[in-house]
Amino acid sequence: MNKHTVSILVNDLPGVLQRVAGLFGRRGFNIESITVGTSEEPGLSRMIVVTTGDERTLEQIRQQLLKLIDVLEVRLLSAKPMVSRELALLKVNVQPADRPEILGVVETFRGSVIDVSSDTMVIEIVGDADKVQAMTELMRPYGIVELTCTGATAISRGTH
Structure with missing residues (x-):
């Protein structure tokens, strides 16, 4: 399929x-x-x-x-050729010692930290479905408290 x-x-x-x-x-x-x-x-x-x-x-x-x-x-x-993106927000458990490591992963994926509290961090990731899935899997060991994803939005390339 x-x-x-x-x-x-x-x-x-x-x-x-x-x-x-x-x-x-x-x-x-x-x-x-x-x-x-x-x-x-x-x-x-x-x-x-x-x-x-x-x-x-x-x-x-x-x-x-x-x-x-x-x-x-x-x-x-x-x-036809198209551009497709998804947006995901991940709330992750964060211990102080893990912050630099998590920030490094977020930077590698060109994500953004949207909110920080004493024990959680909200991360925004935008990209294709594979990128969102990869980021989600990398954050699982830290403990994902909550995850929400928009699903795909897309547009054709060029004059199609």
Whole structure:
């Protein structure tokens, strides 16, 4: 099964996210991640959905989405060159002796320390899914208190 990134331009109205997610659920399509935000056009939102399936499944998803009234455009981003990023926030247990080591890892991954308390540190990491996963695994030995991740957001490269 291949991963696919789909960009869906929709009217910014209540219930549209529910209808799009419901379509995936009713058809038995899995959503690995979904991000929604404003688009370049006022009154429109852009959804970025990461899903899995073969080419036939992907075409079914596209056709079903286009049947929804508030869906204006469906683009298969992963079919062409694209840029994709995720954001993760990790709250990690920190002993004073571990601070320099953790800061070194954060710097290596080009992350940021967002908050520091006497016994925890909140780290921000932005990158592709592999980078976020690698940082998460390196922080596990210190003790991850809390982890939150946005899922992928993506855009096509060039004039595609």
